[in-house]
Amino acid sequence: MKTNDVILHMVTKIVVFIILTLAIYLFIAGHNQPGGGFIAGLVLSSAFVLLYLVNDIDTINKGLPLNFMVVAAVGVFLSVATGLGALVFGDPFLTQTFTSKYFSFIGETALSTVTLFEAGVALTVVGVVVTIILSISEDV
Amino acid sequence: MLTINLAIIIPFLAAIFVPLINKKITRFHTGWFILVVPTILFIALVRYIPSIAKGETFISKVAWIPSYGIEFTTYLDGLSMIFGMLITGIGSLVILYSIYYLSSEESLTHFYIYLLLFMGAMLGVVFSDNLMVLYVFWELTSISSFLLIAFWYHRKQSRYGAKKSILITVSGGFAMLAGFIMLYMMTGTLSIREILSSVGTIHDHALFIPAMVLILLGAFTKSAQFPFHIWLPDAMEAPTPVSAYLHSATMVKAGIYLVARFTPVFGGGEVWFWLVSGIGLLTLLVGSFFAIRQTDLKALLAYSTVSQLGMIMSMLGLGSAALHLGYSQESVIYTQAVFAGLFHLVNHSTFKGALFMVIGIIDLQMGTRDIRRLGGLMTLMPISFTVAMLGSFSMAGLPPFSGFLSKEMFFTSVLNITELDIFSLHTWSMLFPVVAWVASVFTFVYSMIIVFKTFFGEYKGKRLDKRRFEPPTGMLVSPVILGGLILGIFFFPNVVGKNIIFPAMESVFPTFALKAKDFPISAWHGFNTELKMTIGIILLGSLLFLLYRYWKGIYRLFPEEFSLDALYNYTLSGMEKGSSKVTKGYMTGYLRDYLVYIYLFFVTAIGGVLIYTGAFSFDISHDSPITAYEWIFVFIMITSGLAILFAKSRLTAILLSSVLGFSMAFFFVLFRAPDLALTQTIVETVTTVLFLLCFYFLPEWTKEETPVKSKITNGVISFLVGMVFIVVGLSVNSGKLYESISWFFEDADVLAGGMNIVNAILGDFRAFDTMLEVVVLFIAGIGVFSFIKLRNEKRREKIEDQ
Helix, strand or coil, X not given: CCCCCHHHHHHHHHHHHHHHHHHHHHHHHCCCCCCXXXXXXXXXXXXXXXXXXXXXXXXXXXXXXXXXXXXXXXXXXXXXXXXXXXXXXXXXXXXXXXXXXXXXXXXXXXXXXXXXXXXXXXXXXXXXXXXXXXXXXXXX | CCCHHHHHHHHHHHHXXXXXXXXXXXXXXXXXXXXXXXXXXXXXXXXXXXXXXXXXXXXXXXXXXXXXXXXXXXXECHHXXXXXXXXXXXXXXXXXXXXXXXXXXXXXXXXXXXXXXXXXXXXXXXXXXXXXXXXXXXXXXXXXXXXXXXXXXXXXXXXXXXXXXXXXXXXXXXXXXXXXXXXHHHHCCCEHXXXXXXXXXXXXXXXXXXXXXXXXXXXXXXXCCCCCXXXXXXXXXXXXXXXXXXXHHCHHHHHHXXXXXXXXXXXXXXXXXXXXXXXXXXXXXXXXXXXXXXXXXXXXXXXXHHHHHHHHHHHHHHHCHHHHHXXXXXXXXXXXXXXXXXXXXXXXXXXXXXXXXXXXXXXXXXXCCECCCCCCCCCCCHHHHXXXXXXXXXXXXXXXXXXXXXXXXXXXXXXXXXXXXXXXXXXXXXXXXXXXXXXXXXXXXXXXXXXXXXXXXXXCHHHCCCCCCCCXXXXXXXXXXXXXXXXXXXXXXXXXXXHHHHHHHHHHCCCCCCCHHHCCCCXXXXXXXXHHHHHHHHHHHXXXXXXXXXXXXXXXXXXXXXXXXXXXXXXXXXXXHHHHHHHHHHCCCCHHHHXXXXXXXHHHHHHHHHHHHCCCCCCCCCCCCCCHHHHHHHHHHHHHHHHHHCCCCHHHHHHHHHHHHHHHHHHHHHCCCHHHHHHHHHHHHHHHHHHHHHHCCCCCCCCCCCCHHHHHHHHHHHHHHHHHHHHHHHHHHHCCCCCCCHHHHXXXXXXXXXXXHHHHHHHHHCHHHHHHXXXXXXXXXXXXXXXXXXXXXXXXXXXXXC
């Protein structure tokens, strides 16, 4: 992107953090409210895509040295591994368990293996979407 | 004790660590670490022997996908014990041998990962009780065998052999899968043990014979039975440890295992008897006959393996006659064939393993394994010679080697069967001993070729590339152990017979009350017909061996052009040509045409089903009224949809289609589906970005010069697609085909611990779907990445076809 839009540049610096926060919020909220791993992953990737759009790819790669293909692979591994984890405890494949625990400062918190599974989904979505967009744009 | 489920998983887990070990620890050969795995498993299995010998069995069950009745159940009984011990025992020896065979410069990571994959898969095949799990492991052995044959993939012959083996064994595997499904339809269960308990009820079922034939196809392709044996000689392109392990001792015996395992299900019928024993006998004859012609020692061993497998197969077939007669004092004599078969299975693994290893040593040390260039190695390689002699004489069935015992028992069974008067045997029964005897003569001849052509005669050293003789001691350990076993089994056969073979017999004949003392193995039965047959073999065999050069012209009657290999090549190239013709016919290269195909298929499949089943019915009287907002968005969507048709630039068209997407999101908001609205909005945003990126690559927007005729066709198709969609939408809303699943939603909090029912469905109730979707998404990502990134990176040097 050759054009250097100052306004977009400035706005992005702030907005990206809002989007990232939104992504994390959506991820955690997904338990009881609208949200979840897939949407969180998409929001995350839209934040990254915005960064890549406004700055150039090299700058972002310097600040964010992530291989998004690896991110996707980690995500897939995580979701499959949570499924396999159930086997270790003698339950059927992909059995999810949950419990709630009291933490000081945070209060009563629900803990669930679904969260890990959803994290896998989110990482895969981010990885794949950003990889596809980067591959196509770098081909220009 | 170690559970059997764990025993299957351990090799797979170990495979994960292979790259790490190979990279970090360079001082020791990676094989030393891998050696630990089969050794531990072997010791663990050996500890089960006393209990198995007493007739106990072990079952352990892990639920895998209980909703489809698929359970990862393992079953350890006498039959799976034999195979388990072969897999881990021979596996340990082969890995020890491979440490010296493969230098550290070879791609050891790949080699050991494939080998461990194979080991785990093979253990899975013999221990699984569930047919579907067995099938998955079965195909995994084919795949790992494919990878191992193609280990030196820069050789054209390796790739050819690998492709041939996977095509033949996997097609057989598909047939077997169909057979398994038929078994499931007949018995309603996927568990082998439960199928065994409902044997009596399925004999008259219409699917009984088809299921049997299909399962036998799987077994015959895997065990290289005629006419599917052609893949095995080509598989010899694999490194020798692989040939010794997969293609003589274990994988090719999976078919034997399957036949033995299903003997109580299908055995006793005429079709089974003739198919198994007939094909087995034919394979025995063909394999041994063509083995003599080979000049490559490994190819010779491959044909000999084919023939020996045929021999074991035929013994299993002969033994099944006992099931027809039912259990009685008289029928026990026929079960002896199965005993002999299983005994020979063990013997074959030991002597063939030893022979392969010796030939690997010769190949490595002398630089060739062509018998025309070898000779006189006896004094130069005394240890290798001794082992080769033990192995060959055992294979030829000479005393005092283990092969003699099982070959004598084989003759006893073929002689016994001549006295039987079932399955119209009285007309054909004499064929059995005659074919067995002739094939044994050939076996004798090629066994002698291995020993005498390689180790006797004059030394042709000058013509060979390398001149080193005995290899490092470590390389000799495995063949010497196997050689020792050949002698050991001959002198103490009943130790093996009682503790290992007999328990397996009980698995093959679960309904029979067999007693171990009915199956003694003894070297001397008196001067009976069997012994006379052996003496005849030695006399005629020696004569044929000495006069080989006078009668080898007979092989000219079987020219290459009319062999099964030629048929295979011809079929394959014909299929390739045919499919490329068909594909080129409809792959025009125009996206437009592909869309037409897709939509036509959609209209005929979905619309056709709707008309055919009469599912089209709807009732709008109960629908809620349409509000003003909804009218507005419908209007917006219709307008933008129509406007796309008349857009003058591509950018306008892209933006207008985004309008459609975002309006959809608004509909979700109106219908109070915040999850969907969120997702739709973000998906739409990301897609628009993607679309704009691709925009760069699109050609100039030009006025299309389409003929009116195709315009009309396209118009009709698009109209039909729209209609089908509307009709489907209306029908779905009113029809109820399945029980409602809404009670899941009410209990989402209790069942899955989350209030958000959408996510409870995605992450818990239908987690399997989500997981697979994630995997698919990942694969799609890899696809895009590799298409774009690797497109321009052309190979600098062509390493293929050396």
